[in-house]
Amino acid sequence: MAAITMGKKQDGFLLRLLKRIALLRESPVGMIGAALVLFWILVAIFAPLLAPYDPNENYMDDYGNWGPSAAFWLGRDNQGRDILSRIIWGSRIVLTVGPIATFCAYVVGCTMGLLAGYYRGWVDVVVSRISDIILSFPVIILYLIIISQFGPSAFNIIVAVTFIASPQVSRIVRSLTLELRERDYVAAAKMRGESAVYIMLVEILPNARGPLIVDACLRMGYTTIAIGVLGFLGLGLPPPDPDWGGMVKDTYTMMSTDPHMSLFPCAAISSLVVGFNLLADGLREISLRD
Amino acid sequence: MLKFFVKRFGYLLLTMLAVSLIIFVVNEYSPGQVTRKILGPFATQNEVDILTVKMGLDRPIIIRYIEWLGQILRGDLGKSTLWGAPVNSIIWDRLLNTSIIASLAFAVIVPASIIFGVAAGMREGSRLDRTISLASIVTTSVPEFASGVFLQSVFVIWLGLLPGTSPLDASGGWSIASQLVLPVAVMVLYDLGYVVRMVRASMVETMTRPFIRTAVLKGLSFRNVIMKHAIRNAMIGPFTVILLQINYLVTGVVVVEAVVGYPGFGRMMLDAALNKDIAVIEAGSMFAVFVTVSTQIIGDFGYMLLNPRIRFA
Numbered sequence: 001m002a003a004i005t006m007g008k009k010q011d012g013f014l015l016r017l018l019k020r021i022a023l024l025r026e027s028p029v030g031m032i033g034a035a036l037v038l039f040w041i042l043v044a045i046f047a048p049l050l051a052p053y054d055p056n057e058n059y060m061d062d063y064g065n066w067g068p069s070a071a072f073w074l075g076r077d078n079q080g081r082d083i084l085s086r087i088i089w090g091s092r093i094v095l096t097v098g099p100i101a102t103f104c105a106y107v108v109g110c111t112m113g114l115l116a117g118y119y120r121g122w123v124d125v126v127v128s129r130i131s132d133i134i135l136s137f138p139v140i141i142l143y144l145i146i147i148s149q150f151g152p153s154a155f156n157i158i159v160a161v162t163f164i165a166s167p168q169v170s171r172i173v174r175s176l177t178l179e180l181r182e183r184d185y186v187a188a189a190k191m192r193g194e195s196a197v198y199i200m201l202v203e204i205l206p207n208a209r210g211p212l213i214v215d216a217c218l219r220m221g222y223t224t225i226a227i228g229v230l231g232f233l234g235l236g237l238p239p240p241d242p243d244w245g246g247m248v249k250d251t252y253t254m255m256s257t258d259p260h261m262s263l264f265p266c267a268a269i270s271s272l273v274v275g276f277n278l279l280a281d282g283l284r285e286i287s288l289r290d
Numbered sequence: 291m292l293k294f295f296v297k298r299f300g301y302l303l304l305t306m307l308a309v310s311l312i313i314f315v316v317n318e319y320s321p322g323q324v325t326r327k328i329l330g331p332f333a334t335q336n337e338v339d340i341l342t343v344k345m346g347l348d349r350p351i352i353i354r355y356i357e358w359l360g361q362i363l364r365g366d367l368g369k370s371t372l373w374g375a376p377v378n379s380i381i382w383d384r385l386l387n388t389s390i391i392a393s394l395a396f397a398v399i400v401p402a403s404i405i406f407g408v409a410a411g412m413r414e415g416s417r418l419d420r421t422i423s424l425a426s427i428v429t430t431s432v433p434e435f436a437s438g439v440f441l442q443s444v445f446v447i448w449l450g451l452l453p454g455t456s457p458l459d460a461s462g463g464w465s466i467a468s469q470l471v472l473p474v475a476v477m478v479l480y481d482l483g484y485v486v487r488m489v490r491a492s493m494v495e496t497m498t499r500p501f502i503r504t505a506v507l508k509g510l511s512f513r514n515v516i517m518k519h520a521i522r523n524a525m526i527g528p529f530t531v532i533l534l535q536i537n538y539l540v541t542g543v544v545v546v547e548a549v550v551g552y553p554g555f556g557r558m559m560l561d562a563a564l565n566k567d568i569a570v571i572e573a574g575s576m577f578a579v580f581v582t583v584s585t586q587i588i589g590d591f592g593y594m595l596l597n598p599r600i601r602f603a
Contacts, residue, residue: 029424133308133309133312136305136309136579136582136583137582138542138578138582140542140545141578144560145313148566221431228433228436233548245433245435248435252549255442255443255447256446259443263440266433266435267436269436273433274428274432277427278427
């Protein structure tokens with residue numbers, strides 16, 4: 001049996017990845033999610049080509065009304081800036097800060113979870129207690145404390161997300177590690193004399209990837225919401241950079257006369273988060289199937 | 291049972307202690323931090339230093355922390371720099387206001403999540419299941435400020451049925467009751483989907499159990515299988531999840547209250563954070579953590595009562 005599997009040619013990494021993505025075909029919901037996320041990634045990449053105007057330029061002269069028109073497809077905001085261009089450029093901010101923050105949370109969370117689950121004992125107690133304490137704060141209150149203390153900036157948002165999300169990641173990784181550390185291949189690696197770091201990173205972590213990919217996708221959604229919410233509360237990126245939440249904050253008091261100014265950025269952020277969550281749901285459905 | 295309570299209560303105290311230390315250190319670590327905020331950005335460093343010494347803020351942080359903790363325990367929450375009044379005179383009104391919308395939202399979320407969750411989970415993969423699951427993913431994906439804006443544009447601007455802001459003051463011509471609709475709707479929309487999915491997952495799991503098969507095989511109608519056998523067992527798991535929503539409803543309402551200008555706890559925390567009102571931030575955070583940890587304990591306790599296997603173990 002072993003000889004047969006050894007003889008079978010393994011596909012390359014890229015091919016396997018493509019095959020996995022192709023599996024998504026079976027989940028229509030996942031496909032819609034993937035399409036939404038892909039749409040915004042493309043918009044972010046090609047922002048300079050797609051945006052018709054400079055996102056921070058004020059077009060105050062009279063082009064007709066402030067709402068959607070032939071010149072300004074989605075209208076102009078309270079400072080005469082083109083909303084379409086701001087949404088397009090804003091996608092770059094969400095899709096850089098969000099993934100970086102999620103990645104940092106994963107690096108810290110995986111380290112904590114692997115250590116706790118692999119060594120157990122007092123390491124586990126320390127890591128779990130620290131996680132419990134952080135998790136006992138309501139998320140939004142924690143964001144308020146951190147950002148108001150250290151000031152609003154992209155870097156501080158990343159720090160805050162890492163601080164808040166890593167205990168949650170750590171819990172998942174810990175429980176997966178507790179299960180995987182009893183597997184035969186871990187025992188084999190120990191017998192070969194591999195170091196603990198090697199076992200954690202090469203034997204355990206790759207085998208925990210299934211649930212972690214789904215969780216990462218959901219977490220991207222949460223992080224996107226968090227970035228939007230901070231922007232909306234006035235704790236996001238400093239102006240004038242176009243930040244979807246900040247765009248809503250600047251204009252939602254004018255809802256009664258110019259609802260388009262808030263509606264379009266809200267639609268943009270909602271569609272991206274819906275995309276991440278549907279994608280996560282599709283991925284989970286597929287992982288349950290095999 | 292008693293041992294369980296003593297242990298959980300000790301855990302509550304320890305967590306509160308650790309949290310209070312973190313909150314204090316983050317807010318007041320550097321000696322000039324507090325006085326700088328009181329005097330404002332235009333005061334000279336000399337003035338800041340004088341007030342720092344006068345207020346005793348140049349002493350070691352551990353001593354100041356113990357003093358502060360003593361004040362909190364005696365019920366003195368300090369003075370708000372933003373409102374110029376004792377925190378005690380502000381925070382309780384705000385909490386009362388928030389608890390009004392929180393309890394209304396909770397009263398909607400609990401029955402709605404059970405109805406939708408059970409309806410979706412009783413036949414996994416049915417059209418009803420897929421519709422409810424999709425709807426719950428989409429509604430939880432929309433950030434609160436966005437659903438606030440969407441609801442406002444339909445019900446406030448387009449139909450003119452509701453007021454756009456909720457200052458809890460009937461002088462604008464809108465009744466207090468009509469002002470509560472929008473914030474409650476936003477909270478329910480954002481939170482309901484998550485609870486529905488939890489109830490659904492538990493229901494799906496319950497439907498595969500042998501006792502359900504037995505009930506079906508002995509000839510009970512599908513309706514009776516669901517109502518008499520499935521629901522009661524399926525509700526044990528989600529009970530804790532439902533209870534934990536209280537945290538979100540009481541302390542996570544910052545965005546909702548900002549959208550509609552509701553004078554509640556969340557709005558107070560946001561204003562305090564934006565204006566660096568340290569005493570309010572500290573008191574509010576301590577309260578928020580207290581709510582979280584106590585609902586966790588109540589959740590554990592309720593779970594124990596509901597689940598005989600744990601109760602008698």
